[in-house]
Amino acid sequence: MTKALLPSARHFSFGAVALAALVGLSGCNSKPSMTDFTASFGRSTTLPTDEGELRRFAEDWGQRYDRNPKDKTTALTYAKALQALDQNSQAIAVLQALAIAYPEDMKVLGAYGKALADGGNVQQAAEVLRKAHTPERPDWSILSAQGSLADRLGDHNAARGYYEEALKIRPNEPGVLSNLGLSYALAKNLPRAEETLRLAASQPSADMRVRQNLALVLALQGKFPEAEEWSRRDLSPVDAAQNVASIREMISQSDTWRDIQTTPKRSAAR
Numbered sequence: 393m394t395k396a397l398l399p400s401a402r403h404f405s406f407g408a409v410a411l412a413a414l415v416g417l418s419g420c421n422s423k424p425s426m427t428d429f430t431a432s433f434g435r436s437t438t439l440p441t442d443e444g445e446l447r448r449f450a451e452d453w454g455q456r457y458d459r460n461p462k463d464k465t466t467a468l469t470y471a472k473a474l475q476a477l478d479q480n481s482q483a484i485a486v487l488q489a490l491a492i493a494y495p496e497d498m499k500v501l502g503a504y505g506k507a508l509a510d511g512g513n514v515q516q517a518a519e520v521l522r523k524a525h526t527p528e529r530p531d532w533s534i535l536s537a538q539g540s541l542a543d544r545l546g547d548h549n550a551a552r553g554y555y556e557e558a559l560k561i562r563p564n565e566p567g568v569l570s571n572l573g574l575s576y577a578l579a580k581n582l583p584r585a586e587e588t589l590r591l592a593a594s595q596p597s598a599d600m601r602v603r604q605n606l607a608l609v610l611a612l613q614g615k616f617p618e619a620e621e622w623s624r625r626d627l628s629p630v631d632a633a634q635n636v637a638s639i640r641e642m643i644s645q646s647d648t649w650r651d652i653q654t655t656p657k658r659s660a661a662r
Contacts, residue, residue: 439476449473457486462493468503480511491520498524498531506537514544532561536568539575548579564591566598570605577609580652585609593622600626604635611639612653 440446450473456463457470467490474483487504494500505520518541525531539554555572562568569592576585589606592598603622610619616636623632643649 439473446473446476450477461486461489464490464494464497464500468500471503471507475507475510480507483507484511484513498526502531502534502537505534509537509541514541517541530557530561532558532565532568535561536565536571539568539571543571543575543578548575551575564595566592566595566602569595570598570602573609574605577612577652582609582613582652586613607636608639611636612643612649614653616640 440449450470453466453470453473456466460466467486471483471486471490474480474486484504484507487500487507490500491497491504501520502524505517505524508517508520518538521534521538521541525534535554535558539551539558542548542551542554552572552575555568555575558568559565559572569588573585573588573592576582576588586606586609589602589609592602593606595602603625607619607622610616610622619639620632620636623635627635643653
């Protein structure tokens with residue numbers, strides 16, 4: 393049975409600790425980290441969805457890694473499995489060693505920088521990600537990660553600049569749009585946040601994280617029935633109702649949430 397999304401700091405696709413410190417949404421059967429790392433690891437290896445199979449998968453790739461820790465495909469796949477198992481510090485260690493072995497490899501640096509970001513190492517992540525792509529060959533997923541770091545640091549204008557650059561390369565990418573929408577929410581522009589998240593949720597490849605982010609922003613505006621409707625797209629009716637009730641309770645108990653909820657749109661930066 394799928395459980396309701398409960399308070400935590402894990403389920404925002406944009407990965408900003410600034411928002412996660414307020415409240416997060418976490419699905420019990422969901423393993424994505426706060427930043428979407430799929431692009432940096434490549435799409436050739438699909439992780440098992442069953443937790444038992446995932447653990448066996450990680451053990452298998454861990455043994456391969458022990459035999460040849462400098463093999464990029466092996467190390468990247470092993471780190472990806474570790475992150476899916478919430479073993480982020482171990483994944484960072486694997487990727488750090490790989491980055492030392494391949495200090496000029498942008499794919500490796502991108503994976504390492506994003507893992508650092510997911511682990512909350514903001515300054516180090518920003519430094520690594522700056523080296524993970526070049527102005528003449530920008531990487532949309534790196535730009536999105538850099539935006540999430542800027543959001544963590546409270547520079548929402550800079551964050552939106554990164555997201556907008558990412559969207560020029562990857563138009564209507566739901567993860568980037570979701571990041572952008574939550575950045576507007578952090579900047580206290582809830583109508584613009586809702587508009588952007590609706591666009592994100594309308595994309596065919598939008599996942600549960602995007603839809604639950606939209607549900608959150610709807611709830612922040614007092615649109616609880618619609619927030620519950622969006623939650624029901626991924627949760628049972630009972631769990632969706634519990635999820636929205638949890639959001640409502642958190643809003644009522646947090647001064648920061650109420651500040652975002654009640655700030656007039658005109659005071660929000662575009």
